[in-house]
Structure formats: structure tokens, C-alpha cells
Amino acid sequence: MKILLIGYGAMNQRVARLAEEKGHEIVGVIEDSPKDSTPYQQYEHIADAKDADVAIDFSNPNLLFPLLEESFKLPLVIATTGEKEKLVEKLEDLGKNMPVFFSANMSYGIHALTKILEAAVPLLQDFDIELTEAHHNKKVDAPSGTLVKLYDVIEGLREKTTPVYDRHDKSEKRTPDEIGIHAVRGGTIVGEHDVLFAGTDETITISHKAQSKDIFANGAIGAAEQLIHKDKGFYTFDNL
Known part of the structure; x- marks a missing residue:
């Protein structure tokens, strides 16, 4: 080729x-x-x-x-x-x-993660969702395109979603439709993506960590x- x-x-x-x-x-x-x-x-x-x-x-x-x-x-x-x-x-x-x-x-693993989300989100409708990604300190865009992709999957499976990128100016309690989106930059992190489902007295985290580019x-x-x-x-x- x-x-x-x-x-x-x-x-x-x-x-x-x-x-x-x-x-x-x-x-x-x-x-x-x-x-x-x-x-x-x-x-x-x-x-x-x-x-x-x-x-x-x-x-x-x-x-x-x-x-x-x-x-x-x-x-x-x-x-x-x-x-x-x-x-x-x-x-x-x-x-x-x-x-x-x-x-x-x-990464095909990220593709698999989206398929896992397609199964998990409908089962966990009463759980709050927070998305976090971490990358090296040279990456210029935030949030990552992959995190946006994960949000898109969730948005398509819930009746209403509202992305929240920054909570420092919010002084009210979290609403069920909010999806927290967080970006971390530092060191030589290749790429990490976490989806946190937070329910009453329990949490579930689905993660993908790239070990090499x-x-x-x-x-x-x-x-x-x-x-x-x-x-x-x-x-x-x-x-x-």
C-alpha cells in the first residue's frame, strides 16, 4: 500500500x-x-x-x-x-x-468504549454522569475530540442533556440533565478517558487508558x- x-x-x-x-x-x-x-x-x-x-x-x-x-x-x-x-x-x-x-x-478500544456506553446509559438513567479526559501538556484543544464523541453518544441516549464545562460560577445544586465535562493537561499522558456514573450510594466508572500513541x-x-x-x-x- x-x-x-x-x-x-x-x-x-x-x-x-x-x-x-x-x-x-x-x-x-x-x-x-x-x-x-x-x-x-x-x-x-x-x-x-x-x-x-x-x-x-x-x-x-x-x-x-x-x-x-x-x-x-x-x-x-x-x-x-x-x-x-x-x-x-x-x-x-x-x-x-x-x-x-x-x-x-x-483506537479500536475507544470504539469499544462507545459500544459499552450505548448499553450502559439506558440502564443507568437515574445516575449522574461526569466525563473526564487527561492528555499531555502539548495538546492544544480541549476537551478532546474523543470526549466530545463520548458526550454525543450519551446525548443520543438521554431525553435531555446539558454539558457543563465549568462549575466555579454555579451556586446551585446539580440538575439531572447536566453532564460534567473536564479536561486535564500535564506531563506526557498519552490519553485517558473516564466516564463516571454516580448513583445513590454507588458509582460505576468506565475507563480507557492509552499506553502508547x-x-x-x-x-x-x-x-x-x-x-x-x-x-x-x-x-x-x-x-x-
Whole structure:
């Protein structure tokens, strides 16, 4: 499989290393600005990488969105977080002409966590829910795209939900519809996501802790390996 990388930060550098270990080839890179240190052919446009079988994106909205407006026809694996609603709308439109895969978190374990939530939330309607995520001190967006995804699952399963991001200015008791959303930044934490169900005299916590960023890179490579054999369409872990 011949791969074009969109972005060449820490994550796509892992993708390159792991993909080559699996026998795949990196045919080029698109970056915000060309760098002499990049060990691959550098392109400005997706369509320029004519030998590529698929593009894997771990970049940012500023780089990705202009590229998606160009004319091309290449399977896409997209892992950029931020501006999710706008991004998904664009990817669904592109899926009318090519296979496109999107996940805010490329870990299959996180996908499994969402499935566990789909079973747990209806069973625990009388429990308060608090969502917490923790990441390294270099991560710039908060809350994480994954935590937003977990909230979306809960929102779809409860009659009413209200996200609460900060309680310092609230001086009233918690209401049943509130979903607390908390972000922690520090050290080199790869990624931790906790869902707390708090009931009367008991709590249940569902957790996922990433021990290496390789899980995200391998998840993207695995998605690409399947996507190149798919017909046009918009894909997630639910239908790949």
C-alpha cells in the first residue's frame, strides 16, 4: 500500500515508521510548510501524489480544510480533531465520490468504549454522569475530540442533556440533565478517558487508558488497509 501523509507531526511520523515495518510505502508528505528535515517527497496538493493508494491525515483544520476543497479522488483516512461538525459534513460530501474514513480517535478500544456506553446509559438513567479526559501538556484543544464523541453518544441516549464545562460560577445544586465535562493537561499522558456514573450510594466508572500513541497510528493504518478495498462512501468504525 502506498501512503500519502497529510501532516508530519509526531503521529504521522509514527504512522510512517509502523507502516514501513508492515511493508507499506510512504510516497510523500503534505505539511503546513516544507521542511528540509522531512525524509519524504513533499507535495502541496493531494492530487500531486499520483502513485498514492490512500492518504492518512493527522494534521489540523488549517492544513486539512483547504486541501479538501481541491479536486482529487483518493481514499482518505482522517484523524484531525477540531471543528468536528464542519469536518464531518465535508467528509460525508466527499464520500459521494471516494471512500472516506473518519474517527476522532483511531483506537479500536475507544470504539469499544462507545459500544459499552450505548448499553450502559439506558440502564443507568437515574445516575449522574461526569466525563473526564487527561492528555499531555502539548495538546492544544480541549476537551478532546474523543470526549466530545463520548458526550454525543450519551446525548443520543438521554431525553435531555446539558454539558457543563465549568462549575466555579454555579451556586446551585446539580440538575439531572447536566453532564460534567473536564479536561486535564500535564506531563506526557498519552490519553485517558473516564466516564463516571454516580448513583445513590454507588458509582460505576468506565475507563480507557492509552499506553502508547502507537495504538492510534496502527488504527489508522488498519483502517487504510481496509478502506482501499471499499466503494465510495463515508465510513467509521461502525461500518468499515
